[in-house]
Amino acid sequence: MFLLKPLKPLKPLEPYVPETLSAYDLSLEDWQAWLKENGEQSFRAGQVFDWLYVKRVGSFEEMSNLSKALRDKLTSRFKFVSLKEIARQESKDGTVKFLFELSDNNAIETVIMKHDYGNSVCVTTQVGCRIGCTFCASTLGGLKRNLSSGEIVAQVVQAQRLLDATGERVSSIVIMGIGEPFENYEAMLKFLKLMNHEKGLNIGQRHITVSTSGIVPNIYKFADENMQINLAISIHAPNDELRSKLMPVNRRYPFAELVEACKYYLRTTGRRITFEYALMGGVNDAAEHAQELASVLKDMLPLAHVNLIPVNFVLERDFKRTERDDIFAFQRILEKQNIPATIRREHGSDIAAACGQLRAQHMESQ
Numbered sequence: 001m002f003l004l005k006p007l008k009p010l011k012p013l014e015p016y017v018p019e020t021l022s023a024y025d026l027s028l029e030d031w032q033a034w035l036k037e038n039g040e041q042s043f044r045a046g047q048v049f050d051w052l053y054v055k056r057v058g059s060f061e062e063m064s065n066l067s068k069a070l071r072d073k074l075t076s077r078f079k080f081v082s083l084k085e086i087a088r089q090e091s092k093d094g095t096v097k098f099l100f101e102l103s104d105n106n107a108i109e110t111v112i113m114k115h116d117y118g119n120s121v122c123v124t125t126q127v128g129c130r131i132g133c134t135f136c137a138s139t140l141g142g143l144k145r146n147l148s149s150g151e152i153v154a155q156v157v158q159a160q161r162l163l164d165a166t167g168e169r170v171s172s173i174v175i176m177g178i179g180e181p182f183e184n185y186e187a188m189l190k191f192l193k194l195m196n197h198e199k200g201l202n203i204g205q206r207h208i209t210v211s212t213s214g215i216v217p218n219i220y221k222f223a224d225e226n227m228q229i230n231l232a233i234s235i236h237a238p239n240d241e242l243r244s245k246l247m248p249v250n251r252r253y254p255f256a257e258l259v260e261a262c263k264y265y266l267r268t269t270g271r272r273i274t275f276e277y278a279l280m281g282g283v284n285d286a287a288e289h290a291q292e293l294a295s296v297l298k299d300m301l302p303l304a305h306v307n308l309i310p311v312n313f314v315l316e317r318d319f320k321r322t323e324r325d326d327i328f329a330f331q332r333i334l335e336k337q338n339i340p341a342t343i344r345r346e347h348g349s350d351i352a353a354a355c356g357q358l359r360a361q362h363m364e365s366q
């Protein structure tokens, strides 16, 4: 059997530290320390946090219970806005997709999705992506850089500001936008803690999902964080050979190592893993693939769940969608083997719905 040559593990990326920090780059403890260093009382940190995350003001100037001198100091030391909205697409189903420009002119996407149970926001963690999944538009221009934690936080705050107009709130977060969050691990972790902070947006850990393509060392690390965050693994193939063709990351962290890491996560956390499986017509959607996937996951029951995703059409990529009946047939095979499987509801199919498509269009127009 022909197998693609394994590659060395990826060299970890540097975190991105902006020249001027934004207000959203600081945790409550960071604010306490900064205020203390600047001769202010640390309880002011709670007030700043409240203005940022509860009142969601648009400038330091509006923080009226802080002295004028402190407001001026904050304005000169920190950036307030780190994202500029440059495009917005709204779907008939309520999905809103933003294209934001960062302070270095790079562009990223953020999406609000409407569900029966509330609004979820899908955030981006990197400018581009170096993982190279063959079905993904986000990786087309390669990776430019990691985002700072503040740039990830600001996406949720911007989404919440839009929802404020109708009295709604962000009820859940999925870290499934552009980029591989486990390649920007520390910023992602800081973001998770900020989102979950009771004095901030207070979004429950169980309402946050992080999705990885399979950066194995960080799956172990994440398992040991002792958090209640949901984990999703983009598996997309049931074996080494096919996965290496679809996802070059599999040549760095082979299938068997990924499965071992998942089992460690399950043993350590007792929490379920959702396996994302994008169905691509004639590629990974045959009955044998479903059988093989079931036999890989059966050892992980009852904590394994499969989310079947009808693949989005990407002009630059040559995959066709799996027919509706074949999607159901794939689901039935998994269920027969007691593997719970759901089919992901599509959001924003009338706009550039696939992750990275709007950004790719924007880059082309530059």
Ligand code: SF4
Residues within 6 Å of the ligand: 129, 130, 131, 132, 133, 136, 137, 138, 139, 177, 178, 179, 180, 213
């Ligand atoms: S699917 Fe995710 S990990 Fe893979 S290339 Fe796209 S953004 Fe990167």
